[in-house]
Amino acid sequence: MKLEFAVYRYNPDVDTKPYMKDYSVEVQEGTDMMVLDALLKLKEQDPTLAFRRSCREGVCGSDGINMNGKNGLACITPVSTFKGKKIEIRPLPGMPVVRDLIVDLTQFYTQYEKIKPYLINDDKTPAREHLQSPEEREHLDGLYECIMCACCSTACPSFWWNPDKFIGPSGLLHAYRFLIDSRDTATEERLSGLDDAYSVFRCHGIMNCVDVCPKGLNPTKAIGHIKSMLLQRAV
Amino acid sequence: MVTNAASLGRSGVHDFILIRASAVVLACYTIFLVGFIACSSPLTYDAWHGLFSALPMKIFTLLALVAVLVHAWIGIWQVLTDYVKSVSLRGVLQFVFVVAAFSYLAAGILIVWGV
Numbered sequence: 129m130k131l132e133f134a135v136y137r138y139n140p141d142v143d144t145k146p147y148m149k150d151y152s153v154e155v156q157e158g159t160d161m162m163v164l165d166a167l168l169k170l171k172e173q174d175p176t177l178a179f180r181r182s183c184r185e186g187v188c189g190s191d192g193i194n195m196n197g198k199n200g201l202a203c204i205t206p207v208s209t210f211k212g213k214k215i216e217i218r219p220l221p222g223m224p225v226v227r228d229l230i231v232d233l234t235q236f237y238t239q240y241e242k243i244k245p246y247l248i249n250d251d252k253t254p255a256r257e258h259l260q261s262p263e264e265r266e267h268l269d270g271l272y273e274c275i276m277c278a279c280c281s282t283a284c285p286s287f288w289w290n291p292d293k294f295i296g297p298s299g300l301l302h303a304y305r306f307l308i309d310s311r312d313t314a315t316e317e318r319l320s321g322l323d324d325a326y327s328v329f330r331c332h333g334i335m336n337c338v339d340v341c342p343k344g345l346n347p348t349k350a351i352g353h354i355k356s357m358l359l360q361r362a363v
Numbered sequence: 364m365v366t367n368a369a370s371l372g373r374s375g376v377h378d379f380i381l382i383r384a385s386a387v388v389l390a391c392y393t394i395f396l397v398g399f400i401a402c403s404s405p406l407t408y409d410a411w412h413g414l415f416s417a418l419p420m421k422i423f424t425l426l427a428l429v430a431v432l433v434h435a436w437i438g439i440w441q442v443l444t445d446y447v448k449s450v451s452l453r454g455v456l457q458f459v460f461v462v463a464a465f466s467y468l469a470a471g472i473l474i475v476w477g478v
Contacts, residue, residue, distance in 0.1 A: 286445070289444075289445040323374050323375050324375045325370050325372070325375045325378050326375070327375065328375060329375035329376070330441075355379065358379075359376060359379070359380070361376075362374075362377070362380075363380075
């Protein structure tokens with residue numbers, strides 16, 4: 129069976145503009161493979177093709193790409209998902225392209241830094257550790273699992289239009305992870321940093337982030353919780 | 364925190380409350396008007412005139428016009444800051460839309476209180 133691919137190619141040192149290049153990969157009938165495996169086969173055919181990958185099992189978040197219009201991780205997306213149709217592979221949308229499928233995620237990380245992604249605790253340092261009850265720990269489920277692949281933020285129109293001001297779904301999921309952490313004492317400071325017209329409130333709840341998250345997380349729900357916290361604090 | 368001066372609210376949460384509160388007022392006004400039209404069939408001039416002659420309806424209409432102003436101001440600001448990246452063009456467009464919304468309010472007051 130022959131699998132057809134159209135891959136976004138752009139090398140700013142050589143190309144004047146991006147273009148789509150067609151490839152094909154021979155796959156044994158009745159077998160399947162991940163898109164990353166197919167990309168590796170394409171790279172054997174054409175060593176100039178550039179893309180990021182590392183763990184190849186959906187943990188590192190390096191190989192976030194856009195496949196037939198939907199963001200996802202190449203390493204955990206089987207080619208059978210596309211039912212034999214030609215697979216169009218593009219870089220994550222909205223981000224500056226460094227080369228081929230590699231995008232510059234500086235703005236994504238800048239937004240992540242803004243939310244202070246670390247525990248802040250002004251209480252006296254305990255002798256051993258900050259204890260947390262199982263119920264308190266449960267609040268972090270569905271939040272801490274984010275691998276920062278950027279699939280969600282780059283699927284969000286609000287992030288496309290205001291990547292310098294809107295934190296984006298991934299950053300906000302992390303923000304809520306620390307806001308709801310019973311060991312964190314900087315809730316007020318964190319909320320003050322989010323109470324503007326862009327950082328959180330540019331989310332209009334279209335749920336593209338939920339649709340594409342390869343880990344099955346729900347950033348829209350977390351953003352809703354942040355909005356509720358901001359409201360309760362203001363009203 | 365990102366600051367801005369062109370939106371109506373003092374903060375993100377203020378905008379959030381204003382836009383939703385104004386939406387509730389507009390929804391109530393629309394439902395009431397549709398209900399009135401549906402229930403007073405055939406709709407006569409006298410019935411329509413009578414409706415808008417009542418003080419509570421005048422106040423309700425005025426409230427709806429203020430809600431249009433608030434809702435449009437914040438909504439247009441959000442749309443323009445998404446799609447219009449030229450600050451000067453955005454400023455002009457924002458000015459035009461806000462002036463239009465104020466004009467609707469002024470015209471509405473004159474019309475409704477003239478009944």
